[in-house]
Amino acid sequence: MAIEIRIPTILRSYTGGAKSVQASGETLSALIDNLDAQHSGIKARLVTDAGALHRFVNVYVNDEDVRFTGSLDTALKDGDSVTILPAVAGG
Amino acid sequence: MLKIDRAIHDEIVAHARRDHPDEACGLVAGPAGSDRPERLVPMLNAARSPTFYQFDSAEQLRLWREMDDRDEEPVVIYHSHTATEAYPSRTDISYAGEPGAHYVLVSTRDPGRHEFRSFRIVDGIVTEEDVEIC
16 A cells, blocks of 8 residues: 655655655554654654644645544545645744 | 845735734745745635634645646745734744745734834744845
């Protein structure tokens, strides 16, 4: 199972500069664990200690924001594409 | 240093005034690697708040894809403060996720006079820079 993940500029230090990497997982949570196994430290930038998606990142599966599809429980299948962007926000 | 077109500068200020008392937000795209802000893209503040702003996540994906297709990057990311000075707040700093961008703050707290300032925010460190309007 291969899922392509687009990596934003700010996280490319974890992927050796790569804009796009591959990983596998049946859910977004499993995918992130697999991604972290290959690119150590990236999970901590995506998931909080409490196990929720960080509010500083937007994650999209096939163009849908996962906040609307079950967040980290979002189911994935072979060929899905995932995009990570830093949330543009502030106060 | 941020070099920005007079017309784009004026339109950013006008956007901030229009959305006051909510915070306004948007970006200016430019050719990747050029550091030239050329294409103004005002964005909806999905939070519609006087103290918080957020790009709508679907609009943001569309815009980032469009910039990628056009070989552009976000050169300026701007937003307004409606009651405080044009300086990045702690929230602004914690969210700043585009290390290559110039973060522009506009303050509309004074109806007679606006403030327009630019900053780099990298690894949590804020550095103010000069703005040259050309």
